[in-house]
Amino acid sequence: MRRLLNEEDIRTLRARKFLMWLFIISSFMFFAALTSGFIIYTAGSADRGLKIVLPHIFRLSTGAIILSSVTMHLSYLAGKQEQLAKQKIYLILTILLGALFFIFQLLAWQTLIREGVYFVNFNASQSFIYIFTGAHLLHIVFGVCILIYTLIGTIKNIPQNRTVFRLEVGSIFWHFIDVLWIYLYVFLLLGQ
Amino acid sequence: MVSATKLDHTVLAHHDHDHHKDTFITKYIFSQDHKMIAKQFLITGILMAVIAMILSILFRLQLGWPDKSFPILETFLGKWAEGGRIKPDFYLALVTIHGTMMVFFVLTAGLSGTFSNLLIPLQLGARDMASPFLNMLSYWLFFLACVIMMGSFFTEAGPANAGWTVYPPLSALPKAISGSGIGMTLWLISMVCFVASALIGALNYISTVLNMRTKGMDMWKMPLIIWALFLTAILGVLSFPVLVAAVVLLIFDRSFGTSFYLSDIVIAGQALPNQGGSPILWQHLFWFLGHPEVYIVIMPALGITSEVISVNSRKPIFGYHAMVYSLIGITLLSFLVWGHHMFVTGMNPFLGGVFMITTLIIAVPSAVKTFNYLATLWRGNIRFTPAMLFAIGLVSFFISGGLTGLFLGNSALDINLHDTYFVVAHFHLVMGSAAIFGMLCGVYHWFPKLFGRMMDEKLGYLHFWLTFIGAYLVFFPMHFMGLDGVPRRYYAFTEFEFMKEWLTVNKFVSWAAIMAALAQVAFLYNFFHSMFYGKKAVANPWHANTLEWTTPVEHLHGNWRGEIPSVHRWPYDYSKPGEKEDFILQTTPFSQTMSSNLPHDFEGDMEAEQIQKNWEANNGVVSKS
Numbered sequence: 075m076r077r078l079l080n081e082e083d084i085r086t087l088r089a090r091k092f093l094m095w096l097f098i099i100s101s102f103m104f105f106a107a108l109t110s111g112f113i114i115y116t117a118g119s120a121d122r123g124l125k126i127v128l129p130h131i132f133r134l135s136t137g138a139i140i141l142s143s144v145t146m147h148l149s150y151l152a153g154k155q156e157q158l159a160k161q162k163i164y165l166i167l168t169i170l171l172g173a174l175f176f177i178f179q180l181l182a183w184q185t186l187i188r189e190g191v192y193f194v195n196f197n198a199s200q201s202f203i204y205i206f207t208g209a210h211l212l213h214i215v216f217g218v219c220i221l222i223y224t225l226i227g228t229i230k231n232i233p234q235n236r237t238v239f240r241l242e243v244g245s246i247f248w249h250f251i252d253v254l255w256i257y258l259y260v261f262l263l264l265g266q
Numbered sequence: 267m268v269s270a271t272k273l274d275h276t277v278l279a280h281h282d283h284d285h286h287k288d289t290f291i292t293k294y295i296f297s298q299d300h301k302m303i304a305k306q307f308l309i310t311g312i313l314m315a316v317i318a319m320i321l322s323i324l325f326r327l328q329l330g331w332p333d334k335s336f337p338i339l340e341t342f343l344g345k346w347a348e349g350g351r352i353k354p355d356f357y358l359a360l361v362t363i364h365g366t367m368m369v370f371f372v373l374t375a376g377l378s379g380t381f382s383n384l385l386i387p388l389q390l391g392a393r394d395m396a397s398p399f400l401n402m403l404s405y406w407l408f409f410l411a412c413v414i415m416m417g418s419f420f421t422e423a424g425p426a427n428a429g430w431t432v433y434p435p436l437s438a439l440p441k442a443i444s445g446s447g448i449g450m451t452l453w454l455i456s457m458v459c460f461v462a463s464a465l466i467g468a469l470n471y472i473s474t475v476l477n478m479r480t481k482g483m484d485m486w487k488m489p490l491i492i493w494a495l496f497l498t499a500i501l502g503v504l505s506f507p508v509l510v511a512a513v514v515l516l517i518f519d520r521s522f523g524t525s526f527y528l529s530d531i532v533i534a535g536q537a538l539p540n541q542g543g544s545p546i547l548w549q550h551l552f553w554f555l556g557h558p559e560v561y562i563v564i565m566p567a568l569g570i571t572s573e574v575i576s577v578n579s580r581k582p583i584f585g586y587h588a589m590v591y592s593l594i595g596i597t598l599l600s601f602l603v604w605g606h607h608m609f610v611t612g613m614n615p616f617l618g619g620v621f622m623i624t625t626l627i628i629a630v631p632s633a634v635k636t637f638n639y640l641a642t643l644w645r646g647n648i649r650f651t652p653a654m655l656f657a658i659g660l661v662s663f664f665i666s667g668g669l670t671g672l673f674l675g676n677s678a679l680d681i682n683l684h685d686t687y688f689v690v691a692h693f694h695l696v697m698g699s700a701a702i703f704g705m706l707c708g709v710y711h712w713f714p715k716l717f718g719r720m721m722d723e724k725l726g727y728l729h730f731w732l733t734f735i736g737a738y739l740v741f742f743p744m745h746f747m748g749l750d751g752v753p754r755r756y757y758a759f760t761e762f763e764f765m766k767e768w769l770t771v772n773k774f775v776s777w778a779a780i781m782a783a784l785a786q787v788a789f790l791y792n793f794f795h796s797m798f799y800g801k802k803a804v805a806n807p808w809h810a811n812t813l814e815w816t817t818p819v820e821h822l823h824g825n826w827r828g829e830i831p832s833v834h835r836w837p838y839d840y841s842k843p844g845e846k847e848d849f850i851l852q853t854t855p856f857s858q859t860m861s862s863n864l865p866h867d868f869e870g871d872m873e874a875e876q877i878q879k880n881w882e883a884n885n886g887v888v889s890k891s
Contacts (some may be wrong), residue, residue, distance in 0.1 A: 082393065082830070089396030089477035096469040096503060104507035107551055111511065115526070115547050122542065194523040196541040201524045205515065 087239070094243050098250045101213065105254060108209065109261055112202045116265070122199045124266045129185035135178035136259055142171035143252040146221075146245045153241045156234055161241070165225050168248065172218045175255075179207055199265075206258045213251045220244040288823075296406075298398035301821050303405050304384035305716055308709070310405075311376020312793070314412055315702075316786070318367035323783050325360040328352045330776030332760050332769070346424065354757040355444045358427035361755055362445070365430030366453070367415065368698065370460055373563040375408045377705045378464075378502075381566055382471045382495045384712060388814035389489050391480025391831060393824040396473040400466050407463035414456040418449045426453035429755065431552055434527035434545050438519040441533055450520070454513055461506045461513075468502035471495060480813075482833035486590075487852070489812050489837040490583060493590050494569025497597045498562050504601070505558040512551035519543070546611055553604035560697045561600045565593060567704020568635060568664075571657040574711050575639055577810045578654035579646025580848050582838035585638045592631035592638075599628045609680045618677040625675035632668055636661060647841065647848070651808070652726025656707035659734050660700045666738075667695025670745065685755075688748025691741045699737045706733075706789070713793075714807045718819045719800030725792040729785055736782025743771050809849045811837045816853055835867065861887070 116122045149164030186192075186203065193204045224240040297303060324343075327336060328351075335350035346356035383401065387394055395401045418425035427445030428436035432453065440447045475496045479488070488496075515526040519540075527548045528540035576583040583589060605613060605621030613621075639661045648654070670692040673679050683689065706729075713721045752765050759765045759772075806815035813833065817825050831853040839850040844862035856863050856874065860881045868874040881887075 085392075085478045086396065089473045092473040092477055093396055093400070093469050096472055100465055100469070100503045100507045103504050104511050107508035107511035107554065108514075111515065111526075111547055111551055114550055115544055118544050118546075119542075193518075194525075196525050196539075198524060198526045198543055201518070201526065205518070209514070 091239075091243055091246075094246050098247065101250070102254070105206075105209070105258065108202070108205060109258075112199065112206075112261075112265070115202070116199045122197055124199055124203070124262065125197070126186075126189065126191055126200070126266065128203075128262055128266055129182040129189075131178050131182040131185060132259055132262075135175050135182065136255065138171050138175045138178060139252050139255050142168050142175065143249050145171060146248045150238075150241045150245045153234070153238045158228065158234070161237075162225070162228050165221060165228065165241075169218055169221050169225065172214055172221070176211060176214055179211055182207070203262065206262065210251065210255055210258060213254065217244070217248050217251050220247060296402060298394070298402045299821075299823055300383045300387050300394050300398065300401060301716070301825075303401055304380050306405050307375060307379035307383060307408070308716070310409060310412060311372050311380060311705075312790075314367050314371040314376065316790070317416070318364050318372060319783055319786065321360045321364040321367075323779060324352060325357055325364070326776040326779045328357055328757065329759070330773045332758060355427055356424060357757045358429075358443070358755070359425045359445050359449070362427050362429050362432075362453075363415065363418075363425050366426075366457075369430060369559065369563065370457070370464075371408070371412055371415070373697075373701045373705070374464060374559070375460070375467075377566050377701065377708075378471075378495065378498055378562065379405070379408065379467060380705075381491065381570065381708055381712075382467065382499065384716065385489075385491055385814060386471055386474050386495060387478070388715070388817060388825060389492055389812050389837075390475065390478065390483055391813050391826075391833065392474060392478040393826075393830070395470045396478060397470055401470050404463045404467040404470065407459045407466070411456045411460035411463060414452050414459065418452040418456075421448045421452070423447045423449055425449040431556065432516075433552075434516065434519065434543075434548050435531055438516055438527050439531065439533065439538070440520060454517060454520075458510070458513065461510055464502050465506050468499035468506075471499040472503065475499075480830045480833060486587075487833055487836050490572035490586070490589050490593075491566070491569035493593055494565045494572070497593050498565045501558045501562050501565075501597055501600065505555040505562075508551055509555040512548060512555070515551075516548065546608070549608050549611060550604070553607045554601070556607065557604045558600040560693070561596055563701045564664075564697050564704075565596065567660060567701040567707075568593070570704045570708040570711070571639065571660050573810075573812070574653045574657040574707050575642050575661075576838050576840065577711075577808050578649045578651055578657070579642050580649070580840045581642055581646040582840055583638065584641035584644075585634070586836070586838065588634055589638055592634045595631035596628060599624060599631070603628065606675055606677070606680070609677045610684050615677070622675060622677045626672065628675075629668070629672060632664070636665055636668075651710070652721070652723055652730055653707045653711035655727070655730040655734075656703045656710060659730065660703040660707060662734075663695050663700035663703060663737070666742075667692055667697070667700060671696060682751070683748060685753050686748035687744040687752050687754055690754050691744035691748060694741045694744075695737075699741065703733075709793070711808070712814075713796065713800075714803030714819075715814055715817075717797045717800070718803050718821075719796050719798075720803050720807065721796045721800060722792050725788045729788040729792065732785030732788070733782055736778050736785060739778035740775050740782060743775055747771060809847075811839060811849050811852050813852055816851065860885075 145164045145167040149161050149168060152160035152164060183204065191200050191203070193201055195201045220240075221244055224237065224244050227237050227240055292298075294302065297306070324339070327339070336347075337350040339347035339352065340350045343352070343356070346353055352360070383395070386392070415425075423444045425445055426432065426437070426449040427443060428450065432450070436442045436446055437450055440450070475488075475492060515524075518524040519527050523540075525540040525543035527545050528538070528543040529545075531538045531540060572583055572589060602624040603621060605617060606625045609618050609621070643658070670688065674683055674689060674692055710721055710726055713719070747768050750764070750768070752759060752768055760769060803819055805817075805819055808815075813831065816831055818827065833852045834855045835850065835852055837852050839845075841848045842850060842859075842862045845859060850859055850862070856867060856878075860878065863878050865875060865878075868878070
């Protein structure tokens with residue numbers, strides 16, 4: 075009986091992890107829709123298009139988020155090997171890098187505004203920059219929330235295997251928003 | 267593996283703990299049990315359907331008797347029906363909210379929500395959904411969406427009235443028409459809640475189907491309804507985010523002054539500053555969701571019909587694999603056809619041709635399904651239960667409404683037919699009536715599973731015939747109005763000379779609509795009365811094969827006492843030659859049905875085939891292989 079219950083539990087757990095993958099798919103569709111919208115809109119007339127050089131701060135934010143993916147993975151590996159101190163440090167680093175990314179994005183917005191590229195804009199291609207980055211930042215906030223939730227777990231000393239589960243689900247999402255940002259950045263670069 | 271098992275146990279132990287102390291609130295309100303959530307979805311869906319139907323009767327009154335005053339309307343509607351006549355703005359609001367509620371609240375949440383929640387765990391042998399908590403959240407977001415949408419009726423300016431497709435600029439400029447203000451804002455908030463609900467639900471359904479099937483239940487042993495619900499959920503996951511993206515841009519246009527959709531607009535003689543936007547962009551994004559949405563509506567209904575027709579014909583479903591591949595085909599094609607809603611937006615005719623071809627190809631899987639239903643019925647031992655009648659009704663609507671799709675899908679014919687009553691007739695038959703019939707069919711069929719009691723058959727027959735005839739009387743004449751060029755959504759159609767002659771037809775349609783609406787009273791009485799006073803159901807009242815009928819009549823958390831049953835065969839072994847009973851449960855192993863096993867049952871398992879051959883030799887049966 076006990077053995078059987080365990081089998082059911084494994085199924086449930088696998089199903090819950092899979093939920094994260096599905097969420098990523100739907101989130102990907104959301105951004106696919108926005109970028110397709112950009113393409114359709116921009117193709118509509120010669121007056122439209124980015125027509126600017128993107129702020130260089132985007133390169134810094136790209137660096138920050140790639141680095142955060144690395145620390146995220148290191149934290150997950152440490153968690154699996156039950157190296158608790160290392161796991162916590164890398165987790166905190168990831169959260170900080172996430173925050174840094176957030177700040178870089180805000181700085182990039184500032185640069186855009188200084189250059190006269192406003193959100194309220196009759197060339198909506200330029201408004202789209204804010205939509206892409208803003209929607210992505212929401213994902214960053216959500217990702218950071220998951221990481222903080224995991225961190226609280228480690229501080230409260232919940233059983234290690236539960237922490238590893240949270241780390242695993244969290245890192246799936248974190249790597250996704252990393253890749254997502256690279257996609258958006260490359261997309262914008264190709265459009266400029 | 268061992269450590270992983272231990273790990274999971276500790277992770278889950280925490281959650282399982284919470285389930286057992288049920289209070290009234292955790293059992294009936296914030297329930298995490300999939301069966302209770304299914305009931306919540308169903309009853310909310312029915313409530314929304316009744317409201318949306320009443321809205322339709324209101325605008326039918328206007329269409330049938332455009333010059334007559336109904337003082338009673340003023341009593342109930344106040345300033346929206348001053349002098350007993352519905353005002354034009356309110357008429358548009360009625361049409362808009364009727365469409366929104368029917369498409370999203372009734373036929374998406376009410377249909378998918380109810381039957382996915384009820385049947386996915388029960389027919390696949392799972393104790394509950396992948397995440398019962400998210401499942402609860404899904405329902406309550408849906409409920410919130412309903413409340414907000416209803417709330418818009420109580421605002422000063424009235425509900426949204428830009429049509430259920432909320433095209434900008436009507437939806438993007440708060441000053442455009444009366445419903446563009448607070449009504450539209452509430453509509454958007456409501457839809458955001460609804461989309462969140464639908465997405466969370468869909469994620470849960472997919473994950474459950476893929477991960478939580480019981481032993482032996484491989485994908486090709488799943489009942490067709492599960493396939494349909496599964497593919498519907500996939501459609502939802504891929505298309506609803508696109509609507510969210512479109513709505514996000516719309517909200518910024520409405521409230522922040524961006525110009526994604528707006529350009530060259532003059533309101534009351536005053537030019538707006540917005541420039542450079544593209545209203546067509548909204549249509550692209552909206553219909554990328556909008557078209558899959560109509561399959562989100564119809565596919566669960568088709569799945570329900572597959573089950574009910576097979577059970578009540580006492581025959582295996584004809585072409586199980588073809589049915590699955592047709593569903594997959596419809597799922598894929600549904601993403602490639604959105605342009606057929608936009609043939610007359612100035613689309614490049616070549617592109618229109620592409621969309622026309624993809625659209626017409628959908629006729630192929632649809633026809634495969636239709637013929638398979640008919641072939642299943644053919645020479646079956648048919649039991650005309652109310653559920654069966656509704657299933658057959660669905661097939662009828664699917665054919666008569668589907669055929670007109672071939673006309674509308676043609677980009678040249680669409681120049682004449684677009685935005686006329688022909689379109690209204692088409693989609694009300696093929697996805698409106700058909701999907702509603704699928705839903706009602708499901709309610710009659712699974713009522714014993716939902717409430718442990720039977721519905722009254724006689725009232726069911728009355729309900730069926732009045733609704734079936736009523737629906738045809740309402741929608742069939744609309745084809746001819748459409749062919750004559752009568753546009754949809756017109757309030758005062760009698761103002762146009764050539765449309766005046768359609769007044770009598772509109773009167774007739776309105777009477778038919780009133781009759782069909784009254785027929786629903788039979789259903790509502792039957793539904794709510796039987797819930798408490800119906801005949802007690804037995805565990806497997808229809809003698810069906812699927813797993814849900816192996817659970818006890820009274821609901822218990824976790825669905826099965828003790829072990830979850832394993833599955834040994836596909837779900838459609840009805841009237842198998844050589845078997846005494848005319849149904850064999852999916853849980854019955856082949857070793858218990860030696861007299862009826864066929865060589866292909868063993869799927870190439872040589873050992874099993876040998877055992878079967880030996881048994882046949884020993885029992886003097888002429889080998890079937």
